[in-house]
Amino acid sequence: MATLLYSATASLDGFIAGPGGDMSWLTPHLAGPNPTAERLLSRVGALLAGATTFGGDDPNRGTEQEGAFGGQYHGPVVVLTHRPADTAPADVTFTGDLHQAVALASEAAGDGVVNVLGADVARQCLQARLLDEVLLFFAPVLLGDGVRVLDVPGGMQVLLDRVPGETEHWYRVRY
Template identity: 75%
Template sequence: MAKLLYSATASLDGYIAGPGGDMSWLTEHLGGENPTAQRLLANVGAILAGSGTFGGDDPNRGTDKEGAFGGQYHGPVFVLTHRPPAQPRTDVTFVGDLHSAVAEAKEAAGDKYVNILGANVAQQCIEAGLLDEILMFFAPVLLGDGIRMFNHPGGTTVRLAPIPGETAHWYSVLY
């Protein structure tokens, strides 16, 4: 059965996007060989994104690398939103509640990962006890402001355990 994985690239101070969702900072840190990212891509069976992430900035906008995983992902995409577009795309499924979105994405992913894109959806999955793993890549930059990879002021601590044999910063979520 599919596992839910939150993966993202963050600045060293923990931001996955700059102010207003700006992703342009990431452009200079993309490219090059990353065996972990390539292995992850090969094991993603579906993507679950929030509407802000889905409709937000893309550091590769306007290039052949636009889209998830630098334009390399070609599979089912589910968007969690309470406001689906009036003219939905045929290659994207818009779902109105978290549990239905997770169930549909897991079914589509089969025995591969459902890759969560977006801090808000990842936080909702953690709060619901649904997230299985977290994989973070870090770019050598300090943004100082923006969208944090996880932001839950006053929330409880989320314990993580390194996954044996995996790359640094790939963890199981402990509930």
């Protein structure tokens, strides 16, 4: 059974993208090896992303590192959207239903990890009690505005337990 994990790199003030979805702030913070990201990548069997994330800005746009995990991920992608593209690139499936998106990505991942990309899809997964884990990386920068790690109007308390043996920012969701 696949593990549904939301991972993101955030500024110290909790933003995963700048205003307008700008990701250029992240580029200087991606240099060098990241053993936790490499370990996660080795487990990822599918990506589940929202349309904004799938079609949005890439801090490595125009370079050999463009794409998920610095261009290292090559595999199934499920995009949750109400406006699917007329034609899907190879290994990309579009669907407008959250439960179907999770089922398709989980089937593709097998016993691996479905890496949830995008704050809105992560919020929907949390609200539907489908998300298993959260992994946050932090960059030493303050953005002041943009897309928050989690944004739920009216608030939503999500209790997390550290995953034993993992980095201090890798958690299991407690329902």
